[in-house]
Amino acid sequence: MSQDSAAAPTDIFTDNERWGDLADWHNTALELHSQGGLHRIEREGFDPFWAVIDHAAVLDIERQPELFTNGPEPVLANQWAISARQLEIKTLIHMDAPQHHLYRHLTSDWFKPASMRRLNDRLDELSREAVAKLETMGGTCDFATDISGPYPLQVILRILGLPESDYPRMLMLTQQLFGQEDPDMQRGEISPEMQAQIIGDFYNYFSTITAERRATPTDDLASLIANGLIDGDAMPDLETMGYYVIVATAGHDTTSSAMAGGLQALADNSDQLAKLQAHPELLNNAVEEMIRWTAPVRHFMRTAQADTEVLGHTIAKGDWLYLSYKAANIDPKVFTDPLRFNIERPNADRQISFGYGVHFCLGAQLARNELRSLFSHLVPRLASLELAGDPTTMKTTFVGGHKTLPIRYTLRF
Numbered sequence: 516m517s518q519d520s521a522a523a524p525t526d527i528f529t530d531n532e533r534w535g536d537l538a539d540w541h542n543t544a545l546e547l548h549s550q551g552g553l554h555r556i557e558r559e560g561f562d563p564f565w566a567v568i569d570h571a572a573v574l575d576i577e578r579q580p581e582l583f584t585n586g587p588e589p590v591l592a593n594q595w596a597i598s599a600r601q602l603e604i605k606t607l608i609h610m611d612a613p614q615h616h617l618y619r620h621l622t623s624d625w626f627k628p629a630s631m632r633r634l635n636d637r638l639d640e641l642s643r644e645a646v647a648k649l650e651t652m653g654g655t656c657d658f659a660t661d662i663s664g665p666y667p668l669q670v671i672l673r674i675l676g677l678p679e680s681d682y683p684r685m686l687m688l689t690q691q692l693f694g695q696e697d698p699d700m701q702r703g704e705i706s707p708e709m710q711a712q713i714i715g716d717f718y719n720y721f722s723t724i725t726a727e728r729r730a731t732p733t734d735d736l737a738s739l740i741a742n743g744l745i746d747g748d749a750m751p752d753l754e755t756m757g758y759y760v761i762v763a764t765a766g767h768d769t770t771s772s773a774m775a776g777g778l779q780a781l782a783d784n785s786d787q788l789a790k791l792q793a794h795p796e797l798l799n800n801a802v803e804e805m806i807r808w809t810a811p812v813r814h815f816m817r818t819a820q821a822d823t824e825v826l827g828h829t830i831a832k833g834d835w836l837y838l839s840y841k842a843a844n845i846d847p848k849v850f851t852d853p854l855r856f857n858i859e860r861p862n863a864d865r866q867i868s869f870g871y872g873v874h875f876c877l878g879a880q881l882a883r884n885e886l887r888s889l890f891s892h893l894v895p896r897l898a899s900l901e902l903a904g905d906p907t908t909m910k911t912t913f914v915g916g917h918k919t920l921p922i923r924y925t926l927r928f
């Protein structure tokens with residue numbers, strides 16, 4: 516265990532600027548791994564917390580959801596943000612047993628692999644459109660804004676049964692909610708009023724959808740949410756809104772980031788691209804490696820409900836723990852040569868980017884299918900691929916990846 520000090524490597528957990536340089540972030544996390552799997556972070560403006568970077572310890576904590584709860588603060592926030600918050604939004608991520616189980620159960624079948632297969636035609640259609648768009652763009656584009664940004668949001672619109680014309684509104688709202696720390700993603704200065712306004716926008720928008728789906732139910736996820744019963748009663752408004760919000764936001768920037776990060780990894784590692792082209796059967800493993808490599812959800816928090824121990828250190832009741840999926844995915848005890856992007860990595864599927872246990876990502880299968888579809892259409896067509904400038908990444912400590920990814924490419928016919 517290391518103690519935090521001024522300008523320490525452990526800034527990588529609290530300082531959103533450190534996320535602007537992912538290579539530096541990775542190197543620093545690797546250095547922290549050599550010092551231990553658990554780090555006490557005491558940073559001005561933040562309640563103290565423990566950063567858990569050890570792969571096995573993250574899994575162990577997630578295996579005990581009653582001892583380590585998501586509530587009351589499942590995402591790292593500074594003291595100012597916590598005290599200034601005006602409107603609590605209640606999503607699956609904010610819930611613990613027994614409420615969490617009841618709410619998750621409402622949609623868990625809908626997200627199962629067999630059920631997700633019915634979206635495959637739509638995913639292939641979007642993948643063909645993405646390649647067609649690249650054909651028309653003359654060999655250069657910003658992959659993050661032109662391809663990987665729009666694709667998952669189109670999928671969200673489809674699963675919620677929303678019209679394509681709602682795309683711009685959803686784009687602004689999902690990026691506002693998840694990109695708030697990054698200066699380029701804000702509508703202006705972050706203020707409690709702004710957060711309340713974003714959530715208010717969502718509230719009005721989804722109130723209309725709820726009324727429509729209650730009047731005329733369809734087979735989309737919005738209908739399931741609008742008409743969902745919890746213990747025989749309709750869901751309260753805040754929880755209904757929370758359900759739309761978690762589906763819309765959790766499925767967008769996460770998947771976009773994995774796609775863009777995956778493409779950059781192929782551009783940076785031309786041997787891996789060539790290998791994937793020669794061996795398309797490696798695609799599923801390549802997608803696992805992309806998801807390990809990108810870990811778009813950088814952390815979630817847990818709160819200890821009793822005195823306990825983690826990696827031999829005493830954790831007191833009420834202590835806050837930061838589960839670093841990003842750092843756990845490069846734990847050298849689990850992944851050999853962890854900073855190497857290797858589509859043949861034998862244990863790539865031990866990545867924990869989707870979390871674990873009772874909160875395991877509901878959209879994991881869908882996200883995998885989206886990446887498989889896109890890369891299965893794109894990779895065989897790429898005659899060349901390289902970066903056309905320096906990519907930029909979101910400066911946020913929660914969910915994020917590329918803001919821009921300029922590429923130069925040629926396509927074969």
Ligand code: HEM
Pocket residue numbers: 577607608619761762765766767769770773806810811812815840868869870871872873874875876877878879881882
């Ligand atoms: C590469 C893409 C994605 C990544 C890396 C990701 C990651 C995560 C993580 C780390 C969690 C929390 C797990 C935990 O606490 O153990 C989560 C939860 C969740 N994700 Fe994803 N996700 C992705 C895509 C999606 C998609 C496409 C959807 C749906 C459209 C989705 C919906 C959800 C929901 C509803 C939850 C809350 C589950 C719960 O609390 O019970 N995610 N995701």
